[in-house]
Amino acid sequence: MPADSLYVNTKAVEKNTFDAIVIGSGISGGWAAKELCDRGIKTLVLERGRNVTHIKDYPTATKHPWEFRHRGAITAALQKENPIVSKCYAFDEGAQHFFVKDKEHPYIQEKPFDWIRGYQVGGKSLMWARETQRWSRFEFEAPARDGYAVDWPIRYNDLAPWYTHVERFVGISGNMDGIENLPDGEFLPPWEFNCVEKSMQQKVNAYYKDRRMLMGRCTNLTKAGELQLKQGRGPCQARNLCHRGCPYGGYFSSNSSTLPWAANTGNLTLRPESVVHSIIYDEQKGKAIGVRVIDAITKEATEYFAKIIFLNAACLNSNLVLLNSISNRFPNGLGNDNDLLGRYMTFQNYRGSLNADIDGFEDEYYYGRRPVSPLMPSFRNVHKKEMDFMGGYLVFWGAYRNTGNANNNENIGASFKDAMCEAGNWGVYMSMQGEVIPKFDNHVRLSKDLKDEWGIPQLITAVEYDDNDEKMLQDFLIQGAEILRIAGCKNIIPNDSKQTPGLDIHEMGGIRMGHDPKTSLLNKWNQLHACKNVFVTDGSCMTSSGNQNPSLTFMALTARAANYAADELKKGNL
Secondary structure, three states: OOHHHOOOOHHHHHHOEEEEEEEOOOHHHHHHHHHHHHOOOOEEEEOOOEOOOOOOOOOOOOOOHHHOOOOOOOOHHHHHHOOOHHHOOOOOOOOHHHOOOOOOOOOEEOOOOOOOOOOEOOHHHHOOOOEOOOOOHHHHHHHHHHOOOOOOOOOHHHHHHHHHHHHHHHOEEOOOOOEOOEOOOOEEOOOOOOHHHHHHHHHHHHHOOOOOOEEOOEOOOOOOOHHHHHOOOOOOOOOOOHHHOOOOOOOOOHHHHHHHHHHHOOOEEEEOOEEEEEEEEEOOOOEEEEEEEEEOOOOOEEEEEEEEEEEOOOHHHHHHHHHHOOOOOOOOOOOOOOOOOOEEEEOEEOOEEEEEEEOOOOOOOOOOOOOOOEEEOOOOOOOOOOOOOOOOEEEEEEEEEEEOOHHHOOOOOHHHHHHHHOEEEEEEEEEEEEEOOOOOOOEEEEEEEEEOOOOOEEEEEEOOOOHHHHHHHHHHHHHHHHHHHHOOOEEEEEEEOOOOOOOOOOOEEEOOEOOOOOOOOEOOOOEEOOEEEEEEOOHHHOOOOOOOOOHHHHHHHHHHHHHHHHHHHHHOOO
């Protein structure tokens, strides 16, 4: 049934009408809500999962290891029931309640894809890894320069003031490093290197002209700035238990930051357990007029109406919503005049890693569990394409002190305690975060036969690595080993995890931005070319994946688009 025939009750229309609707309450949805509510726009946020209130609904946040029945580990039975989500590093006994179990929202893997999801108010902002680098001008210029994807319709300078806007509110720890392809931002004090990392940094930075070991940038507050204090947030306690939810507000999440801020304006209405079926398109008006929702519990259908709609359901679900939003005007999905909706899906390559040992420093240690790793900005294909592969890769690495003989100790009681208190040698880890080039064949689409329990077609994933990804992986393993040798490491062991796409949890694309409606779905303001009052600002809008972490860019794009939408709404253009 076409979506434009779904509403008939005028009283329901009046009761369920808002200025704006935001679909999704995660990192980008929370930002859309904050910006729109700050501008005086009455905003409805629809979240398909349950409500999670900051502090109150973090049941495991302050539990000790011995308070968990399985000391934090998941059981063999739970792993067997959840072969996909159990691969995620954060899916453990203390955080499993924030993850979608495999049977709860089925999808079809035409090619292997690990779809990691968090269905609750706050979405995956409760469990994310919190790395926040600005993209540089090179990420926005590279597709046009090197001939892949399509040209981004914006450049770094278009987004720079919005990066600043987001950073000041969120609170980013970091250094002013002066690196051209890792732009500086508005930073709180950085986290500190440990003694081994300082030694490695000195050796590596002195040896290379094009490679720098830097402290990572993240949303864990080394101290709370004025804006974070206004949000009721405090400094990070260096517990590194972030994926359980942080009662201190030590890291940024929608729950601790943007959604309470939006609620304080009096302009926010939040409706959890609302599974979005589709966006309603009006043939006569030539624009979207609302959203059809299926109640997650009762399965009752309801329509909500607004002048503007922000789609922020997270990449794959945003593609799903548009593909399922059919009408006479858009039989293949809302805005899909070029049949590219769901195409050019991309992600980031995390397959490569190395481990090593390093001698010395036996009399030194460190305090706490730092929530961020040092990094090395990409040094491949930065100013021009110079390798036999396209794109670059970011390197995360650092050093840690091994526990002494506890794991090999067969005793119990005092002797076991003493063994646990002994410090072992120092270990070093390194991992890659590589750009994956968008390709037409990497796509998602809807099943014609299978539906989920809410009557919505299941999503089919058809996404895979290619030869470019393999070449990049091999280059990282070779260069990474060289860097570790220069840093003074030994016993260097390379590893290819061979993990499938999706486990990076950085899926992007399918509703990409671009100049031309023939080759893209969204314009430079994140509006659908063919339906200007629908904005898409989560990972699905990305034209390419870059090698930096994408979440800060999602937030900056959202803030920019939301303020543009507010201006256009005020002018009567939407």
